[in-house]
Amino acid sequence: MEMKDFQGYNYVEKWLDKCKIGLGTYQVCSKTEIFNILDAALSVGYRYIDTAQVYKNEKYIGDALKILLPKHSLKREDVFIASKLVDYIDIFLIHWPGCNKVKPSDVKNKSMRNESWACLEELYKEGKLRMSPALNQCEYHPHYYQTDLVEFCTKHVIHFQAYSSFGSESNKEEMLADKQIQAMAKKYKTCATTFLLAWSLSQEISVLPRSRNPKHVKENFEAKNLKIGAEDIELVKKKELKKYCWDPETVA
Template identity: 40%
Template sequence: MNHQEYVKNKMPLVVIDAGLKVGYRFIDTAQVYGNEEAIGRILQTVLPEHGLKREDIWITSKLAPANAGMKEARTSIEKSLKNLKIEYIDLLLIHWPGSSLKSENPKNKLLREESWKVMCEMMEEGKLKSIGVSNFEICHLEELKNKSEIIPAVNQVEYHPHFHQDDLVKYCRKNNIHFQAYSSLGSPTYRQQLSEEVVVKDLAKKYNVEIPVLLLGFAYCQGISVLPRTTSSEHVASNFKVTELTISQEDIDRLLALTTEHKTCWDPRVVV
């Protein structure tokens, strides 16, 4: 088995098994990640080994931009259920406010509305327990709010000391939308710069934790859930230490006061 085959076939099993052993009960995936089928197969094997049932874990997946729209959304969600080998998804998110169309195409708005309608219907059918969005700006959230009585349960966005969208956080809290952070450590190409931030290094030393744990704690200690991503079973265990970390509000404010702004992932602000 070459390295690529190992990562595809073996690594997910090792990481999921290690995560369940440590105490993780939440798995985040997406149609565009291409690993739903592997996760479904692995969970059928490892859940019984840990004495767990389907209802003991939470699975989030995301509707791919290319699958936006009435017909495509339903067909792809049904496929996700089949790939994951489950009867329901705990939380399904619209992955991106855009679609396969250009960001400035006004049809994106219509496709968002159609996708949301399908997801609402599938929630009523019991195939989705809850629904939400990812990478949505306030303008996108306001559109949904004006078109549907069902408010997104979650908005999953990039969030770290060099990109903390304070207005968006406040909006979500005011509207009872759970704010969830991804890329808490920065993207792989920006991780080093974020780790070298003086305040970050000082606080990691103060709280006697590794820098990744401190960065996860920046969101976690504000009541913002985090999505640590790794292919290492060792990092699975070390990242879980954030659940034991309490950062003072004073130190959270020091991180919020950083003036550097750098978005490391795709930017939804250009999507109409």
């Protein structure tokens, strides 16, 4: 079987070809906030929603969609949802290579990863998942661009998706204040956040920006209309990589 015929890959690519900007929901835990940002997101064209069990907002998302999908003349099959409390799940991701209450250095993590993967395959066979795993979410931005990992995913027909496009919550000002990024944002007549999203999108890497502000949710979606030139993509890359988020390589 050719790798391009892999059903999971085809399912992901079909969706992410039209949903390159997904709605991140990390740290958006209020029922009202979830409802408001989903309402704003669906109104401008977001069709990909990302969350996780540890975000503690899955039920709020499911409840909100029951009201908002009809409001925006949408059906469940019109949106792509990563692991949620709804009628079915499009894709269920292994959030982290380690497990709760298990030390990162514990060798049990490896066997647990294998068991988790086997469970995903079983859920797929039972029809509870719409696709088998074919997507890898990683930190990716001009200060931490994982070229080797992107190439590996491409080679093995895995869609690479960027999170933390602005850096972490506590360090994002460092990225947004980067003089080279500011200069490029000015060149493209946009703001730093839109430039950073477009920077990944222009490399065929989908993104998951998160905001509690409905206005910013709508603004982030405008990045899909901005194309960054190849030379400018390279120009803003820092020579010394700086990781802002948790490092999965510390897990055994």
